[in-house]
Amino acid sequence: MRFFGLRAKYDTETYLDWLWNHVVWVLGRREIVFLYQRCTRGFDDSELWELDSTIIYFTLPRLKAFRNLRDGKGPMGMPMDFIDDLDAYHTMNEEDMQRTCDEGYAKWLETLDKMILSMEIYVRKEGYPFDEKDIKKYEEGMTLFHKFFNGLWD
Numbered sequence: 767m768r769f770f771g772l773r774a775k776y777d778t779e780t781y782l783d784w785l786w787n788h789v790v791w792v793l794g795r796r797e798i799v800f801l802y803q804r805c806t807r808g809f810d811d812s813e814l815w816e817l818d819s820t821i822i823y824f825t826l827p828r829l830k831a832f833r834n835l836r837d838g839k840g841p842m843g844m845p846m847d848f849i850d851d852l853d854a855y856h857t858m859n860e861e862d863m864q865r866t867c868d869e870g871y872a873k874w875l876e877t878l879d880k881m882i883l884s885m886e887i888y889v890r891k892e893g894y895p896f897d898e899k900d901i902k903k904y905e906e907g908m909t910l911f912h913k914f915f916n917g918l919w920d
Contacts, residue, residue, distance in 0.1 A: 819888075826885040833878045835920060844874035845917035877914060880907045 790798065800810035813820045835841050848870035849855050855866060884907020887900050896904060 822885050822888050826882070826889060829878070829882055829885065829918075832918060832920065833875070833882060840871070840875050840878070841920040843920065844871050845914055847914070847917075848873045848877075874917075877910050881911045881914075882907075884908050884911070 793801075800812060803810040833840060846852060849866060850870070851866075855863065858866065880903070884904045887896060887904045887907075891900065
């Protein structure tokens, strides 16, 4: 059997077998499996090998965009944890309410910046051990990310 001047390895081999074997040879079985997984699941097993890196590489650009919403002013809202005295907040006059909200919002933006910095440290160091200063910043930012995960909405 001849196919574009090429001969199948065995007489019993069909052209589809020949084509499949050459596709496997060029791409490798793993890449074919990964392609199938990406088409059916939206991700492949290689993303699970270092899931922490995958999550940080996915989250970091989105967290930066979230921080820079409204031309760098940040998201519209903030978690209520940033209002110092929530009970007194409802009895304040309008001027004090605005000042309290502005202070809380500034703290929220600082918190977002710490989260971003911790993920940037991880990306810059490629997940390997950091020096003592970086470890503190990384742990602080990731703790804040965990604590305020449900506050990441706009």
